Amino acid sequence: MRIVVTILAVAALASVPLWLRDPYLLNALITTGIFVIGAMSLNLLLGFTGQLSLGHIAFFGIGAYVSALTSLGFDVGLPGGFRLVHAPWPPIMGFVLAILVAGLCGYFVGLLSFRVRGAYFVIVTISFAEVVRLVALNWVELTQGPLALTNIPSVALPLPGLSELTLRTKMQNYYLVLVVALIAYLLIARLVHSHFGRAMRGLMENETLAVSVGIDVTKTLTIAAVISAAIAGAAGSLYAHYIRIIDPEVFAFINTVTMVIMVISGGKGSLAGPVVGGMIFGLLPVALRPVMAPEAQWIAYGGVLMAILFVLPRGIVPSLAQRFGRRGSRTPVLAPVALTETGAKELA
Amino acid sequence: MMARSIAMTIEQVAVRFGGLVAISDMSFTVGEGEIVSLIGPNGAGKTTAFNVMTGFLTPSAGRVTYQGITLTGLKPHEIADLGLIRTFQRTSVFPNDTVYDNLLIGLHRQGRVRLLDAILGLPGARASERRLRQRASELIEWVGLERLAHDAAGSLSYGEQRLVGVALALAAEPSMLLLDEPVSGMNASETHRFVELIRSIRDRGITILLVEHDMPMVMTVSDRIVVLNYGRIIAGGTPDEIRNNAAVIEAYLGHGAARA
Numbered sequence: 140m141r142i143v144v145t146i147l148a149v150a151a152l153a154s155v156p157l158w159l160r161d162p163y164l165l166n167a168l169i170t171t172g173i174f175v176i177g178a179m180s181l182n183l184l185l186g187f188t189g190q191l192s193l194g195h196i197a198f199f200g201i202g203a204y205v206s207a208l209t210s211l212g213f214d215v216g217l218p219g220g221f222r223l224v225h226a227p228w229p230p231i232m233g234f235v236l237a238i239l240v241a242g243l244c245g246y247f248v249g250l251l252s253f254r255v256r257g258a259y260f261v262i263v264t265i266s267f268a269e270v271v272r273l274v275a276l277n278w279v280e281l282t283q284g285p286l287a288l289t290n291i292p293s294v295a296l297p298l299p300g301l302s303e304l305t306l307r308t309k310m311q312n313y314y315l316v317l318v319v320a321l322i323a324y325l326l327i328a329r330l331v332h333s334h335f336g337r338a339m340r341g342l343m344e345n346e347t348l349a350v351s352v353g354i355d356v357t358k359t360l361t362i363a364a365v366i367s368a369a370i371a372g373a374a375g376s377l378y379a380h381y382i383r384i385i386d387p388e389v390f391a392f393i394n395t396v397t398m399v400i401m402v403i404s405g406g407k408g409s410l411a412g413p414v415v416g417g418m419i420f421g422l423l424p425v426a427l428r429p430v431m432a433p434e435a436q437w438i439a440y441g442g443v444l445m446a447i448l449f450v451l452p453r454g455i456v457p458s459l460a461q462r463f464g465r466r467g468s469r470t471p472v473l474a475p476v477a478l479t480e481t482g483a484k485e486l487a
Numbered sequence: 488m489m490a491r492s493i494a495m496t497i498e499q500v501a502v503r504f505g506g507l508v509a510i511s512d513m514s515f516t517v518g519e520g521e522i523v524s525l526i527g528p529n530g531a532g533k534t535t536a537f538n539v540m541t542g543f544l545t546p547s548a549g550r551v552t553y554q555g556i557t558l559t560g561l562k563p564h565e566i567a568d569l570g571l572i573r574t575f576q577r578t579s580v581f582p583n584d585t586v587y588d589n590l591l592i593g594l595h596r597q598g599r600v601r602l603l604d605a606i607l608g609l610p611g612a613r614a615s616e617r618r619l620r621q622r623a624s625e626l627i628e629w630v631g632l633e634r635l636a637h638d639a640a641g642s643l644s645y646g647e648q649r650l651v652g653v654a655l656a657l658a659a660e661p662s663m664l665l666l667d668e669p670v671s672g673m674n675a676s677e678t679h680r681f682v683e684l685i686r687s688i689r690d691r692g693i694t695i696l697l698v699e700h701d702m703p704m705v706m707t708v709s710d711r712i713v714v715l716n717y718g719r720i721i722a723g724g725t726p727d728e729i730r731n732n733a734a735v736i737e738a739y740l741g742h743g744a745a746r747a
Contacts, residue, residue, distance in 0.1 A: 326606060333605035333612070334598035334619070341592040344581040351541065351575070352659040353567035353596040362602065 156310040171421025172316040178401035178413035180370035186407035189343040194268030196394040198368040202375025206233035241372020249364030272390035287386035406454025500549035527715035542566040570662035579652025582641025590623035593658030645672035663694040
């Protein structure tokens with residue numbers, strides 16, 4: 140049943156460029172797809188470990204800048220009179236480096252903040268995004284600052300036996316984003332259904348108990364942060380090579396908020412949640428644009444979010460799954476003593 | 488009594504929270520394969536002692552060694568890796584997961600495979616996954632919860648949740664099990680079954696340290712009893728010795744009753 144739905148959904152998405160010729164709508168679908176990948180990566184942390192990264196766009200933006208700079212090349216002065224010169228590399232190398240560098244940043248942010256977690260993690264991630272934005276804004280020699288990095292080359296795929304295929308058309312980019320999104324989805328699905336995913340779930344539900352059966356908190360959360368950041372970096376790279384211009388505004392807080400909204404409305408902790416939420420909130424501006432002024436659009440945006448959470452409080456996918464299936468299992472009821480007060484009380 | 492090799496040694500352990508002395512000076516040993524109970528009135532420091540032994544609390548003084556390894560400074564998950572596994576008084580399950588999934592989480596130590604193997608679904612990872620599922624089913628059967636295997640653990644009765652908690656601890660393949668008030672909230676017949684369960688756990692060669700208020704249960708199941716009051720050990724011995732110990736009777740009936 141589930142596999143049939145998944146195959147139908149993928150087939151439907153793959154067929155879109157065959158009947159949809161409107162470049163404006165196709166463009167909206169491509170950027171939405173890129174943000175859906177970002178939302179999926181955020182969901183890995185928020186939905187499966189319970190840690191809220193409110194600076195998630197930093198990993199996306201780092202991916203975008205790393206990929207752009209790798210493919211554009213740069214020449215910057217370093218302290219002590221050294222110069223760092225990099226000749227342009229193919230965009231595909233930028234894509235790989237974006238994943239690696241974003242993952243590495245995820246590692247350091249995770250290592251720094253997971254010893255304390257919770258609110259501290261939220262604050263560290265916000266600060267991290269802000270610091271990265273300021274670097275992008277002020278290190279003009281490297282990033283062009285507010286003047287933006289322009290003329291970023293499109294992705295070129297080296298095909299075996301043929302010459303390179305440069306993805307210039309919307310249709311080509313649509314399929315590129317779709318393929319990367321599918322890989323990210325499968326990767327996350329495999330991960331959360333593995334032994335590692337169970338460790339994450341255990342930590343989220345009852346950390347004290349999880350630790351007592353031998354689950355290493357810091358290691359588990361750090362691995363989740365690295366993979367999440369790396370996927371966000373991949374999305375950022377796609378963004379840079381598709382839009383072909385990036386400026387420090389990519390790090391804006393509102394972009395993180397958009398991803399959080401996509402995850403929460405679709406249903407955090409469900410694999411399809413960020414896809415569904417992402418499609419709704421990615422395409423909503425497109426639907427509203429002909430009928431509303433930009434200011435009114437934001438109000439409508441908020442209204443839709445509130446309506447979704449009012450009717451389906453756990454998010455669209457989990458709420459619908461509960462309503463239309465999975466019968467026979469009793470719903471969890473909390474035991475007399477609140478089970479949510481895991482650590483503090485037990486150890487008192 | 489037959490001499491046994493020693494599994495755990497608690498040496499002069501003290502725990503102070505600011506000015507409050509939770510444990511003042513505690514020393515005792517637990518033999519390999521023994522069932523030892525730690526009893527005492529409320530607030531005597533029993534759970535605190537458990538928290539020290541499992542790394543959730545660092546003692547202010549003294550040390551705990553398990554199979555010759557000093558536990559001070561080890562993190563809880565590292566202590567769990569030595570085979571020293573505990574259960575909890577209140578939060579004994581992962582409430583939103585099914586009983587079956589609870590046990591799969593508990594089998595963490597048995598299921599470690601390389602992350603990449605799991606993501607790629609390599610044969611090694613698949614075989615490991617099959618083994619875990621098999622083992623989870625066995626454990627569920629063993630504690631007698633087959634009927635509830637696919638219910639959310641949080642929806643079970645309190646007594647059933649305790650059983651899941653014990654099964655979870657067993658899933659972690661302990662060589663020594665620390666049970667924190669396992670029969671509280673169980674009725675008489677559930678308690679009776681639980682005593683059988685504890686005996687069969689011991690028959691597998693697992694050492695057991697038990698904190699419990701249910702005196703009849705403690706008297707039946709224990710090889711040895713250690714009595715704590717106000718953070719210090721006031722008596723130790725076989726159930727018969729403890730039953731007739733003046734200091735213990737004083738602590739429970741004299742002072743303890745007045746406080747209750």
